[in-house]
Amino acid sequence: xxxxxxxxxxxxxxxxxxxxxxxxxxxxxxxxxxxxxxxxxxxxxxxxxxxxxxxxxxxxxxxxxxxxxxxxxxxxxxxxxxxxxxxxxxxxxxxxxxxxxxxxxxxxxxxxxxxxxxxxxxxxxxxxxxxxxxxxxxxxxxxxxxxxxxxxxxxxxxxxxxxxxxxxxxxxxxxxxxxxxxxxxxxxxxxxxxxxxxxxxxxxxxxxxxxxxxxxxxxxxxxxxxxxxxxxxxxxxxxxxxxxxxxxxxxxxxxxxxxxxxxxxxxxxxxxxxxxxxxxxxxxxxxxxxxxxxxxxxxxxxxxxxxxxxxxxxxxxxxxxxxxxxxxxxxxxxxxxxxxxxxxxxxxxxxxxxxxxxxxxxxxxxxxxxxxxxxxxxxxxxxxxxxxxxxxxxxxxxxxxxxxxxxxxxxxxxxxxxxxxxxxxxxxxxxxxxxxxxxxxxxxxx
Numbered sequence: 001x002x003x004x005x006x007x008x009x010x011x012x013x014x015x016x017x018x019x020x021x022x023x024x025x026x027x028x029x030x031x032x033x034x035x036x037x038x039x040x041x042x043x044x045x046x047x048x049x050x051x052x053x054x055x056x057x058x059x060x061x062x063x064x065x066x067x068x069x070x071x072x073x074x075x076x077x078x079x080x081x082x083x084x085x086x087x088x089x090x091x092x093x094x095x096x097x098x099x100x101x102x103x104x105x106x107x108x109x110x111x112x113x114x115x116x117x118x119x120x121x122x123x124x125x126x127x128x129x130x131x132x133x134x135x136x137x138x139x140x141x142x143x144x145x146x147x148x149x150x151x152x153x154x155x156x157x158x159x160x161x162x163x164x165x166x167x168x169x170x171x172x173x174x175x176x177x178x179x180x181x182x183x184x185x186x187x188x189x190x191x192x193x194x195x196x197x198x199x200x201x202x203x204x205x206x207x208x209x210x211x212x213x214x215x216x217x218x219x220x221x222x223x224x225x226x227x228x229x230x231x232x233x234x235x236x237x238x239x240x241x242x243x244x245x246x247x248x249x250x251x252x253x254x255x256x257x258x259x260x261x262x263x264x265x266x267x268x269x270x271x272x273x274x275x276x277x278x279x280x281x282x283x284x285x286x287x288x289x290x291x292x293x294x295x296x297x298x299x300x301x302x303x304x305x306x307x308x309x310x311x312x313x314x315x316x317x318x319x320x321x322x323x324x325x326x327x328x329x330x331x332x333x334x335x336x337x338x339x340x341x342x343x344x345x346x347x348x349x350x351x352x353x354x355x356x357x358x359x360x361x362x363x364x365x366x367x368x369x370x371x372x373x374x375x376x377x378x379x380x381x382x383x384x385x386x387x388x389x390x391x392x393x394x395x396x397x398x399x400x401x402x403x404x405x406x407x408x409x410x411x412x413x414x415x416x417x418x419x420x421x422x423x424x425x426x427x428x429x430x431x432x433x434x435x436x437x438x439x440x441x442x443x444x445x446x
């Protein structure tokens with residue numbers, strides 16, 4: 001690990017491990033039926049991916065395309081339905097298949113029309129057997145697509161959480177992030193969402209935008225707080241390869257200590273602002289209002305339970321293999337992958353993935369637990385794996401403790417310190433295995 005990696009707080013946002021840039025084409029194309037035959041299917045997650053947006057923000061490296069030619073969304077939903085039917089059949093009927101949580105992401109799921117959203121819900125319910133009105137259902141939206149008719153469909157079909165990507169309430173900052181929107185339109189969308197009475201509203205905000213100051217950052221936070229959102233996500237801005245902001249940057253791609261310091265300062269200001277106003281910190285990014293209804297099923301654990309992903313940008317998790325379709329960031333390549341997906345008739349095989357050996361499973365469990373504020377109970381880890389985190393990852397944990405980022409590496413409950421949580425985007429990559437790190441480094445961007 002280089003000195004830059006040791007000192008920069010901003011390496012990678014770790015929302016899943018391993019990252020899709022570590023996935024590779026699976027030469028044996030295992031059948032889904034064989035992959036899921038021995039898996040516990042009693043409490044899984046279901047994720048449906050919609051790869052369309054009305055615009056592409058300058059910071060975005062998600063798998064999504066701008067707009068959709070006539071007929072493409074219909075063709076995509078047709079393919080999604082074919083995939084759902086194939087996957088549900090592959091899960092078998094030998095034991096109950098139960099989904100404990102569901103989410104629609106993207107892209108922007110609300111890019112779909114109201115009738116198309118109805119069909120999306122039908123695919124989840126009739127195609128996969130998920131009871132959307134009985135489990136937590138989270139849906140991502142943008143201000144421009146959070147229209148009254150779409151929101152009415154989502155509320156009626158059981159949506160319990162709506163996540164709205166706003167990023168900044170300051171129009172000049174939104175423009176700097178290449179996110180064209182007006183505050184008046186954002187406020188109107190928030191009013192429509194609150195009118196639907198969906199139980200949980202999440203607002204996404206970004207810090208580190210060009211021209212942003214602590215004063216304007218807190219002004220955005222206060223504008224969000226005026227709507228009393230049950231959740232807030234505070235994201236540091238990244239300029240990632242092949243994104244709009246990356247194409248316009250003139251500096252080098254190396255570490256920027258001044259920008260790191262600015263983002264860290266804004267993070268601390270935002271964190272303290274929310275903690276003082278009745279929010280609890282769940283992770284570096286996530287803050288929940290103290291009186292908010294709990295989201296997520298008590299019997300689903302992202303560290304270990306399985307996930308079914310439908311759509312060309314979704315990933316699925318078994319204990320032994322994480323798999324998906326091909327991955328890209330560039331618009332031309334994304335369009336090609338979507339075009340291939342909508343003409344696919346054979347969804348019975350895993351095409352691209354990463355095989356999880358027992359050590360990687362331990363590492364994933366540690367990493368995804370440690371990056372949450374509640375941390376990792378050592379007894380739970382021992383019960384699952386027969387060892388302790390210190391047995392398996394002693395050098396890494398002692399290194400975090402030496403930096404002041406881990407509270408007592410040999411304690412019964414491993415937790416990051418407040419400073420460790422602030423450095424989550426360095427802590428996570430520090431825990432990547434050499435094999436995953438090498439695969440990510442060898443990935444050819446496209």
